[in-house]
Amino acid sequence: MTAILIFLCVHWFFSLFFHTFFLHRYASHQMxxxxxxxxxxxxxxxxxxxxxxxLIPRAYGVMHRMHHVYSDTEHDPHSPHFFKDVWSMMVRTRQIYNDHVxxxxxxxxxxxQEPLPIWEKMDKFGDNNITRLVWVGLYIAFxxxxxxxxxxxxxLPIHFLMGPIQGAVVNWCGHKYGYRNFDNGDxxxxxSPWGILLMGELFQNNHHKHGNHPNFAKKWxxxxxxxxxxxxxxxxGIIKLKPVPVISKH
Structure with a gap:
């Protein structure tokens, strides 16, 4: 039992870290x-x-940039306000993602306009049904x-669909439940406190106000x-954070 719980936590938090650190804060926002x-x-x-x-970084990056520009409008790739449940939102988001891929x-x-990370050989290998099935087999074997x-x-389904599940939780909950520090027009x-457990990803109101700031937390x-x-x-010296604009207190 201990091995399973450790494996689940390691898979969840490392997958989530690279989701937010690389796909979100680098591929999408170039922070x-x-x-x-x-x-x-x-x-x-x-x-x-x-x-x-x-998830292929360039496709993720384009979709997320669209999400910010069209947040909670009919052009938003994954606003929860146009779907009856989270499953239908996930299906539609996947369709749009596949079209970009x-x-x-x-x-x-x-x-x-801003750079998108592209590594075609890695994407061809990683976004391959055989490769995905090998991962599924390894999870089942463990x-x-x-x-x-x-x-x-x-x-096991959590392991199989880790990336989309994390994205669905953030996009559904982060645009339906909680409190607002800023009026962003969306x-x-x-x-909170789920914003902490989701590695900062559920501070969506803060992030939509200050989309290029690497710190998603704003209150004490x-x-x-x-x-x-x-x-x-x-x-x-592994990364160089870009200068961030002064944050308004209002």
């Missing part, structure tokens, strides 16, 4: 710069920890060895666990 070596390292790590639910979607140039009973196998909310009682890690990486 920091880094060398090509470290970009590839983070790219690979995102694939490794997302596993079977790997396959080049079927017409993309406004404003969403590709549970077969360490699960104390069959009931534990019910956790429905974004801060959901809000904590964004990803930001201190980014500060340490900045201090040791």
């Amino acid at each position: 920091y710069t880094t060398s090509k070596f470290w970009e590839r390292f983070f790219y690979f790590s995102t694939w490794f920890f997302q596993g079977s639910s790997y 396959e080049g079927k979607a017409k993309v406004d140039p404003e969403f590709t 549970y077969a060895v360490f699960a104390p009973s069959a009931w534990w196998f019910l956790l 429905e974004s909310k801060n959901t 009682f809000e904590i964004d666990p990803t930001y201190p890690i980014m500060k340490v990486m900045h201090w040791v």
